Amino acid sequence: MVIENNNTFTDSKHRVLARKYRPLNFKKLIGQFNLVKTLSGSIERDRLAHAYILTGVRGVGKTSTARIIAKLFNCPNPEKIPEISINPCGSCDSCLGIAAGKNIDVLEIDAASNTGVDNIRELIDGIGYKPLTSKFRVYIVDEVHMLSKGAFNALLKTLEEPPDHVKFIFATTEIRKVPITILSRCQRFDLQRVLSETLIEHLKWVCDQEGIKASEGALQIISRLSEGSVRDAMSLLDQSASISGDNIKSETINFMLGLPSRDSSIGILEKTLQGDISEALNLFDTVINHGSNGETVVSDMLDILHLSTRMHVLGAQNENISLSSIPESEKIGIKKLSQLPLAHLTRAWQILLKGLEEIKSSPNPDEASSMVLIRLGYSSHLPDPASLVKKIKEITDSNEDKTSILEKSDASNIEIQEETSSESDLTKINLESFEDLVELFKNKGELLIHAQLVSCVHLVNFNKGEIDIRIVGNTNSTIAKDISNNLKNWTGLDWIVNLVDDQGDETLDEKKNRLEKEELEVTKNTPEMEKVLKAFPNAQLKSVKDTKD
Incomplete structure (x- = not known):
C-alpha cells in the first residue's frame, strides 16, 4: 500500500530505489524550485493551460512532474504551502488512483510504442467523453518526440481547441524533434539538471531511510557520474548497496564500474x-x-x-x-x-x-x-x-640591421651578376630547326602555343630570325605576334613570323603519326612478327616501342 506523504511502502517485495522514492508531490521533487513555484501558482490561481510540454535530460523528473500536475488538476483538497503555493493532498481517491496508475480519467501513453496516426486517432476519439470520477480528463504523452509526422499532424486541431474538460501533458528529452506547430500550442517548462550538492543531500536522505552507510566520497562519485540525473544517481546507489552490503565506499564504486580513482587520474595527468x-x-x-x-x-x-x-x-x-x-x-x-x-x-x-x-x-x-x-x-x-x-621576433629584430647592411653592400654586385647571367643565358639558346623552336616553347612552359605549333602549324620556310608558316584549325588570332615576342625575350634576337598560304610541310603531329604507321608496317613484315601473327591469328599489332626507351 502506498502512503504518499512520507513515501513509505508496506509491500514486502523489494523495489528499486528509483521507483520507491519517485516524487509523488512537489515537496519531494528536488532541484526544480522555479518550475514548481510557477506551475503550482498558476494552478492555484486557476490559470490553467490546456497543454503543457516538459523537457529536460533523462531522470530529472519529467514524468513524475506530469503525474503531480495531473493530481493537482483533479485533487479536491490540495494543501497550501507558503514556499510552493499548493501541493496535492496525496490522500484523496484521485491522488491515490493516479499514484497507483488506476485512475481511469488520467491516461498515460508511451509515444515510443504508439507512434502512428491510428494511435492518435484512438486518443482523439476518446476526448469527447467527459471524465467519470475527476474534474479533468488528462492525457500524459511520454517521449512525445517519437510520434510520426502524420501523428503530429493528426493531433494539431485537437491540441489547438480541445474540450474544456481535457488537458494534455507532454514529456520529451528531445525538444528539437517536436514540430514548432506543436510547441506553439503548449506551455513549455524546462527541467534543470539537479545540482551536485542537492543531489548528494537527497542521496544521504535515501541512505538514512534505507539504513545504508555511504561515505562522502562515494556519494560524490555517484553525483558526478549521474550528471544531474536523479534516476541515474538512485540506480547507482541501489547497485552499489547491493554489491557492498549496504556499506558503500568510493573504492566499491570504482571497482564496480571499472573507474580509476580520481587521485590516480590527477597523478597521471600531473x-x-x-x-x-x-x-x-x-x-x-x-x-x-x-x-x-x-x-x-x-x-x-x-x-x-x-x-x-x-x-x-x-x-x-x-x-x-x-x-x-x-x-x-x-x-x-x-x-x-x-x-x-x-x-x-x-x-x-x-x-x-x-x-x-x-x-x-x-x-x-x-x-x-x-x-x-x-x-x-x-x-x-x-x-x-x-x-x-x-623568440622568433627577437631573432628577426636582431638580424635586421645585419641584413640591411649586407643588402646595401651587395646590391651593386647582384645587379651586375644578374645582367651578366641574363646575357649569358640568351647566348646559350641556339635554334637550328623548327623542331628546336617548338621544343623551346615546351621547356619555357608555354604549353598552349606549343600545342598549336605541334598540331596546327605547317612550316613553309625556316631561317634564323624569320619563319614562314601556314595556320590550320583553331588557334589564337595573335599566335604570330606571341611567337615573335616570346622568341625575342628568350633569344635576344628579333624574329619575324610570316603567315602565308603556301602548302608547306606536314604538321609535327601528322609527321609523328606517319612515322609511327611506317614503323608499324615495317615491323609487321619482319619474319619474327609474321611468325607471331601466324601463331595468334586474332592478334593485332597496335604499336611499336623501343625497349631502350
Whole structure:
C-alpha cells in the first residue's frame, strides 16, 4: 500500500530505489524550485493551460512532474504551502488512483510504442467523453518526440481547441524533434539538471531511510557520474548497496564500474604535464590492471583539466560551484594543476580531446590511450606558441640591421651578376630547326602555343630570325605576334613570323603519326612478327616501342 506523504511502502517485495522514492508531490521533487513555484501558482490561481510540454535530460523528473500536475488538476483538497503555493493532498481517491496508475480519467501513453496516426486517432476519439470520477480528463504523452509526422499532424486541431474538460501533458528529452506547430500550442517548462550538492543531500536522505552507510566520497562519485540525473544517481546507489552490503565506499564504486580513482587520474595527468612520461605510464598501467580502461582514464583527465582551467581563469575563490562536491585531496591536486600556464592547459585539453576520438575508433583503446599520454608528455617540453613567436621576433629584430647592411653592400654586385647571367643565358639558346623552336616553347612552359605549333602549324620556310608558316584549325588570332615576342625575350634576337598560304610541310603531329604507321608496317613484315601473327591469328599489332626507351 502506498502512503504518499512520507513515501513509505508496506509491500514486502523489494523495489528499486528509483521507483520507491519517485516524487509523488512537489515537496519531494528536488532541484526544480522555479518550475514548481510557477506551475503550482498558476494552478492555484486557476490559470490553467490546456497543454503543457516538459523537457529536460533523462531522470530529472519529467514524468513524475506530469503525474503531480495531473493530481493537482483533479485533487479536491490540495494543501497550501507558503514556499510552493499548493501541493496535492496525496490522500484523496484521485491522488491515490493516479499514484497507483488506476485512475481511469488520467491516461498515460508511451509515444515510443504508439507512434502512428491510428494511435492518435484512438486518443482523439476518446476526448469527447467527459471524465467519470475527476474534474479533468488528462492525457500524459511520454517521449512525445517519437510520434510520426502524420501523428503530429493528426493531433494539431485537437491540441489547438480541445474540450474544456481535457488537458494534455507532454514529456520529451528531445525538444528539437517536436514540430514548432506543436510547441506553439503548449506551455513549455524546462527541467534543470539537479545540482551536485542537492543531489548528494537527497542521496544521504535515501541512505538514512534505507539504513545504508555511504561515505562522502562515494556519494560524490555517484553525483558526478549521474550528471544531474536523479534516476541515474538512485540506480547507482541501489547497485552499489547491493554489491557492498549496504556499506558503500568510493573504492566499491570504482571497482564496480571499472573507474580509476580520481587521485590516480590527477597523478597521471600531473606526471604527464611535467614531462615524466615513464612514471605516468607506470601509473596508467596500474590503473588499467585494476580493471579500468584507457577511454575512461582519458575522459577523467579531461574532466580534471576542465576544472583546473576554470580555476586558473576564475580563481579558487570564485570556483566554489564546481569544487564544492569534490574531496579535499582532489582539490589539492586540481589547484596544483591550475597553476600551470593557461597556454599549456588549453593545449593539453586539445591533445586529450583529439586523442579521445582516436581511442574510440582504435582497435585497442588501451594502447591508443598510452600513445595519447606519450604525445601529451612530449608536448610538455615544447614552448607555447606565444613565447615561440616572441623568440622568433627577437631573432628577426636582431638580424635586421645585419641584413640591411649586407643588402646595401651587395646590391651593386647582384645587379651586375644578374645582367651578366641574363646575357649569358640568351647566348646559350641556339635554334637550328623548327623542331628546336617548338621544343623551346615546351621547356619555357608555354604549353598552349606549343600545342598549336605541334598540331596546327605547317612550316613553309625556316631561317634564323624569320619563319614562314601556314595556320590550320583553331588557334589564337595573335599566335604570330606571341611567337615573335616570346622568341625575342628568350633569344635576344628579333624574329619575324610570316603567315602565308603556301602548302608547306606536314604538321609535327601528322609527321609523328606517319612515322609511327611506317614503323608499324615495317615491323609487321619482319619474319619474327609474321611468325607471331601466324601463331595468334586474332592478334593485332597496335604499336611499336623501343625497349631502350
